Amino acid sequence: MASEVTRRRFLGAAGTIAAVGAGTATGLGADSAEAAEAKKIKILGICGSPRQGKTTATALQACLAAAKEVADCIETELLELAGLNINGAVAAGIELPPGQTDDFPALLPKLTDPALGGVIMGTPVYFGSMTSLCKAFLERCMELRKTDAWANKAAGVLAVGGARNGGQELTIQSVQSALFCHQMLLVGDGKPTGHRGGTLWSGCPGGITADEFGMSTAANLGRRVAEVALLARG
Numbered sequence: 001m002a003s004e005v006t007r008r009r010f011l012g013a014a015g016t017i018a019a020v021g022a023g024t025a026t027g028l029g030a031d032s033a034e035a036a037e038a039k040k041i042k043i044l045g046i047c048g049s050p051r052q053g054k055t056t057a058t059a060l061q062a063c064l065a066a067a068k069e070v071a072d073c074i075e076t077e078l079l080e081l082a083g084l085n086i087n088g089a090v091a092a093g094i095e096l097p098p099g100q101t102d103d104f105p106a107l108l109p110k111l112t113d114p115a116l117g118g119v120i121m122g123t124p125v126y127f128g129s130m131t132s133l134c135k136a137f138l139e140r141c142m143e144l145r146k147t148d149a150w151a152n153k154a155a156g157v158l159a160v161g162g163a164r165n166g167g168q169e170l171t172i173q174s175v176q177s178a179l180f181c182h183q184m185l186l187v188g189d190g191k192p193t194g195h196r197g198g199t200l201w202s203g204c205p206g207g208i209t210a211d212e213f214g215m216s217t218a219a220n221l222g223r224r225v226a227e228v229a230l231l232a233r234g
């Protein structure tokens with residue numbers, strides 16, 4: 001009952017925002033279009049796998065699809081870190097060789113977009129923790145703390161392991177630890193699964209999409225991040 005009430009409250013907020021969008025479609029003018037634009041809430045999925053378009057990206061896509069269903073004003077995007085050169089040591093003041101840069105600064109416009117309402121980090125499980133690429137990215141995100149760019153944004157984490165119990169929850173916790181430092185609003189996967197985040201098994205017979213439980217945690221996480229992003233936006 002309690003969760004039904006909470007859900008109705010979220011959907012009520014979403015309905016108000018959707019109504020602004022509908023006004024635009026019926027030609028209420030530039031002001032309404034601007035108001036609708038201002039109401040947009042972006043949820044950014046960030047994939048920390050060094051392999052582009054593989055199982056972690058698949059899990060994040062399912063998560064983002066569920067987020068989008070929460071309200072018309074939710075927009076989603078998947079950012080894959082695969083192939084990017086991100087040097088974590090820069091966060092510690094180590095300078096890159098003269099004339100060299102890496103790929104992190106180019107990500108800043110997406111990471112600091114004022115429309116950003118939520119972030120979902122996804123990483124494969126590597127020896128019970130996140131990948132080095134995911135870690136380097138999170139280290140460089142230290143820069144976002146200077147302006148509190150991620151403060152009060154909703155955040156959730158999913159982890160994909162080759163084994164059913166390969167360390168997904170440990171991995172989620174290690175990513176969450178970094179996100180807490182940004183004063184983010186951390187959520188787990190919403191009910192009915194309702195635990196620490198998306199816990200997926202890529203070694204499932206039939207592949208990751210056949211992992212019904214894991215895929216449902218991804219969807220419940222996406223929905224929950226979107227709901228809290230809506231709530232935080234007021």
Ligand SMILES: Cc1cc2nc3c(=O)[nH]c(=O)nc-3n(C[C@H](O)[C@H](O)[C@H](O)COP(=O)(O)O)c2cc1C
Pocket residue numbers: 049050051054055056057124125126127128129160161162163164165166167202203
């Ligand atoms: C270096 C390395 C370490 C890994 N360690 C684990 C592990 O501790 N537990 C686990 O379940 N899977 C482990 N895996 C398997 C990956 O988590 C799994 O294949 C995952 O689906 C890869 O994600 P991707 O397809 O997005 O690259 C490991 C894979 C690699 C390459």
